[in-house]
Amino acid sequence: MRNKIAVFQGMVLFIFCALFKSDYNVRATEFKGAASAVILAYHRFDEGQFPSTSIRMEQFKSHIAELKRKRYNILPITEIVQKINDRKKLPNFTIGISIDDAYRSVYEKAWPILREAKIPFTLFISTDVVDRQATGYMSWDQIRELKSAGVTIGSQTKSHKHLPLISLEDVKQEIDKANARISREIGSRPDLFAYPYGEYNSSVRQLIKDRGFKAAFTQSSGALSNSSDQFALPRFALNERYGGIDRFRLVANALPLPVNDVLPSDPFLVENPPAFGFTVDSSVGSIKQLACFSSNEGELRLERLGRRIEARFNSMLPKGRSRVNCTLPGPNKRWRWFGIQFLVSN
Incomplete structure (x- = not known):
């Protein structure tokens, strides 16, 4: 059954890409500015043993080359969120980049490319793995280096648990302890939050809002607009299977x-x-x-x-x-x- 569904999804994606590709070179000036944007979500880079969360470097480099075209306007997610909340217009084809989990491959593989291209991004981190110096994850020194270079640091809780499946008191501890650790290590508390696994419920969403975050991100696909719930904002996730250039162009040009x-x-x-x-x-x-x-x-x-x-x-x-x-x-x-x-x- 799963194979049939995978084939069906592949056919749907192929049709979307084919229809989009036929008119891809339409000029960006034909579109009016609007309060909408696409947020991209990455996790690992060139870690082939984890294909569901990793992107191959040749795929990632093709994404960056595409984003460097004059067509796109890449902005810090904090700026996108502020303009969306203020109901202000954004430039045509606005893109924001997020990276989850602070894997070491972010620092070793993605960061040099993003730095060279002068592309802003947000890094969402869970603090426990960094505190433990877990294998395959970034260190606080590396995170501070990114922050000093202009990278926005967001929270993904203390230990990356399935938040709807634990008590609300435990959720509070996950959020508050992570905020405290991030503040201590980089000198400021995070304004942006990403739900671990993209999972939340109404109580968790309200708690995130009450804790003073400016926005929270899910793993639901879609483009955001000024009608979007600022504490359940969509992102397009990219990995080896769904990281081809045609699919990338399709989602990068999505509308709400x-x-x-x-x-x-x-x-x-x-x-x-x-x-x-x-x-x-x-x-x-x-x-x-x-x-x-x-x-x-x-x-x-x-x-x-x-x-x-x-x-x-x-x-x-x-x-x-x-x-x-x-x-x-x-x-x-x-x-x-x-x-x-x-x-x-x-």
């Missing part, structure tokens, strides 16, 4: 699919399968070609009532994480994306 009244409101599922639905903002125009794809079932059956979309699953979602991506052809053959990651505990 603004939605509201999303159900279920909490991605940590109580009802399984979920009664998943949302309303597409009227600014988008026609939604006749909107489609939703599940990581477990492929294309989902949709029920439509005006601008309301209800997606129907054929079976229960399996234990763990499941993703749904909803896409719609946008202007100039760019694609609009709205993604969500559900979590099933048992």
